[in-house]
Amino acid sequence: MSVPNGPRIITSRFDLADGHTYAGYVRTNGYQSLRKALGTMTPQQVHDEVKAAEIQGRGGAGFPAGVKWGFLAADVHPRYLVINGDESEPGTYKDRMLMELDPHQLIEGILLACYALNAAQAFLYVRGEMAVAQERLAQALNEAYANNIVGKNICGSNFSVDITLTAGAGAYIVGEETALIESIEGERGMPRLKPPFFPAVKGLYMQPTIVNNVETLANLPYIIGKGGGDFKALGAPTSTGMRMFAVSGHVNKPGVFEVPNGVTTFRMLFEAPEYCGGVRNGGDVKAFIPGGASAMWFFPEHLDLALDKPTVDKAGSMLGSGAIIVMDQSTDMVAACWRIVRFFARESCGKCTPCREGTTWLERVLKRMLDGHGRPEDIDLLFEVSESISPGLAWPPRQTTICPLGPSAVSPITSAVRRFRHEFEHYIEHGRPIDGVESPFVVPTASHR
């Protein structure tokens, strides 16, 4: 199978033994874009290049970064850049690789963003569980400060930025930008209401704040170095540049791949030898989740769709944070559904009623089915409770909740029950899965709870 080619932009140093060090970064042309920007470009020009690149945010929502920057309340200072390194969507592990293997590239991206935004303070928030990433970033920041890359009068210019490294305490919801802001402020990680708390207007410490994803910013050195147009030419017009996808599940070679955005298809990603090398045991795809556990599921008929934001949106799901989970024909869909719902039930922050009560209710109904105590009315009940969380069960989801976590638990249910209703009915009738499938996980029995 032939696949579209493209350069490795942000994973270029992943194979180097010293790619994470200052010496290794500088040796491979690191910090040249920063010097270029400081020496020859105005902040507005940097902003314009990012706009021209049309890079979509890589955190999940896919909103163009250059446009987002434009929302920052003008002339209000201090203003902050917050870097969302709380990558915690099940199945996604690309930002962790970027932080562990090329921390200086991220730092350079942060500095370029701060330059464009006229911000003097950035907060780099790293997920609590990512100890190596935290250490590598701390080390990199120390090196950068020592070499006058971060701090006062960067590279002899009158541009100064401080970057504060903040470690999370291990909560999924802190990946949501307003909950992340709360966490930086030392509060419980609970989302804020939008409106009125749009970060670009009232963000961290109630000041204008831009929250960007790690991968988004890691692309900036390339965009400023080569130009926004060059970046845009790499992918499809609707999904520009190269993009990282983290594939997990029933494939032969799970991993993180940087592929031309918008032109590579799911089938290429799963089957090409340079990527995942096919489904395990020579089997077939039964379903796959295209953009993290909160996305609607895709099925074999979606395999030839391109990894392109509008294409995937139109097909009724999302590319999200680029986390793709592949399930082969042996998968017990009831168990898989339960496992994802359990994740969201456990990670609900507890702030608003529909999510706190609803996700747990859904999880218990599914668990009861797995334990052999399902009732015929339970399938309708799953939809009814889901409806109370996400009215209309539509995509993109509407929500009665404060943040999208609640509806995230609804996606696997509507996906799995609509497509594999017979598997649920089989559980209800017989107390066990259909023949030929098994749970992809160990399901604890009732006595273990």
Next chain:
Amino acid sequence: MTDIAAPKTTVSVTVDGRTVEAKPGELLINACEHAGSFVPHFCYHPRMSSVGMCRQCIVEVDGPRGKALVVSCMTPVAEGQVVSTTSEPAKRAQEGVLELLLANHPLDCPVCDKGGECPLQDQAFSHGPGESRYVEEKRHYEKPIPISDLVFLDRERCILCDRCTRFASEVAGDPLITFTSRGNDTQIMTFPDEPFSSYFSGNTVQICPVGALTASPYRFKARPWDLEQVESTCTTCSVGCRTVVQSSRDELVRYQGVDIESVNWGWLCDRGRFNFESVNSKNRVNAPLVRKDGALVDATWSSALDAAGRILRTIINDKGPSAVAIIGGARGSNEDAFAWATLADLLGINARDAQLADGLPAEVFALPQATIAETCVSSTVILLAPDLKEELPVLYLRLRDAAEKRKTRIIEVSPRATGLTDYAWKSIRHDPGDQPRVVRELIAMPEVAAQLALGNVTVVVGRGNLAESPEFALLATGAVLHAVPEARVLPVVRRGNVRGAIAAGLTPRQADGDTNSILAAAAAGKVECLILLGADPVVDVPDADLVRRAFASVKHIIAVDTFVTESARHAEVLLPAAAYGEKVGTTTNCEGRVSDVAQKITTAGTARPDWMIAAELALELGVDLGYSSYTELHDAMTTTVAAFAPAAVAKAVRHEGVVVAHPAPVRITAAASSAAPRLTHHFRLLVSRVLYDRAVSTSESPSLAPLARDSGVHLHSSDAQRLAVREGSDVRVAANGSAIVLPVVIDDAVSRGVAFVPFNQHGSDIRQLIRHDVAVTDAVIEVV
């Protein structure tokens, strides 16, 4: 020129087909309510910030981008909004949220105190789906657990609406309860080993939308449908919070705060909320007591009035009315005070004082006055007052709100850090007696002068120190008024109706008629009969030695009281008075607001309202007060006393009440001079009140009595170090020829060189060291 229409200052919103005008920025949930459409809700509370957590108040809004479900407590109104609170999608969402809220709720309504007045119960009926489909096991927690001395928490009933936690952090400034755990295990909890010991904890019980929070004084006492209630005014302190008084089977069982804009916004302090227990106390005096063979024994009203009349008649005939003096009257109503003042007028008794030498000179009430509401929108508030969190707790809430959420800047000049210090723009420490100098110099500082130049300045003045002459606070106030002539004053006195009693005439009619002078005259044998109107000078007057000498000399004491107090113990006749909740009347708060006090229960035994006792005694003495009913009395008062004229109409004193008429303001002319500085090895005494002390209303309330602390002398840590004493070590505190032993409390809130002793606590009595004729008290402290 074309006419330009005046810009529209309101926003038109259509709610369920009715168009209403709303204020710009107003929340949709309010606009809906104004339009007559109730939107179910739990977390939303009009006196706290919206958090949008329960999601119950979802409505459907038809806006520029089509129909959408929005949370009405977080959505401001917008011009042309079309809202439906009952459309199918809105109803489905509301029912869905209610079903989810009930999923883990125990539904133990039959044994829940909230059942019958429960927002969750009511709204489950009005907006719920009718039945639950939840068959899984519900959440289980130990229930209930005490989170403070007064409050219990049932986490199974809790719906996690954030009202109590928001109240604690946002309104009370005591963030002692918070959410712990996450997701479905989220619960309200205190911090380890730190109880929810807030003076305002009872409010969380009142605003809890379920039965998760209950307070020990009311737990299992009554069911809401058995309660009778009437709106009234709390007279525990001089803030005058509006309440409802609730009874069951002719016994007081609960007070709840009522939201009035001008005073308490619905909040109460725990002391005011729970001291109804003292009204129900078994120790109340139920019948008149007359001294017989050295002991007080039960008597009939006629024999007791006869005994009292005989005493007064004899003394007035033999020695003239100057041998009789009246102390007290501030615990009763305006009408009570007016009746006694009328009687005193008729008998010629000029020595009378509603204050127990622990208040302020009456002239502060004649300075240009500010109301509480005006104070809280001032640009600058200068605090020359005691710790308001301890003395007038709800005024503390209002000022804290003004400083935190509004633009008011507080300048505090105090010998000790107070509850408001953290919210003050500037908080300055001074030695007692030095306030006038400090204030004079402070307001001359350019930064402060610039702030005061913004105008709208209010001075909150009170008796911050019972071991110091009140003149200093008055002089300091004078210094501000001299620099900022248009500044106004909010006088804060502790006792409930001091201001009303003074206005009604229980204030000296001669130069030396105040309580200290009365006691001095009694000690000198010039006053032979003391009439105590709900006054307990033996406990309350700061100069204990003066009281001791007065009580040793005075021949006769006639007491009108609800309990046999330390002072009433010495009486020859004790006439039982009706307590709060047992009589009608009006009361006057610190700002001069007159509002009504209601009767809810019948009096204990044969106790009578103070005014009725005055009227009966008048008849006994052959004079007639001229009224035989409360209504006649109230009318006589409002026509006789100009200040009370606005209260003439019965309607005026309900709910928000009405502020008394002010005479032309007086000016303070004396120059602001301070007391002489203390010697370096001396400590200057600071004696002031804390919320829970040995006052009868606290000590006779079983729930509150244990909250009073033991006495101690609070010293700054550097002073303790200098004296080589540790926390709890006993020290000898000596001043004015007397000495007592007290344990040391290390307290860096106290200024260096100042020794703070809370008033009226268990243990050694600091009043032994206080002399009424010594302006400031300097003490020597030595290790025992």
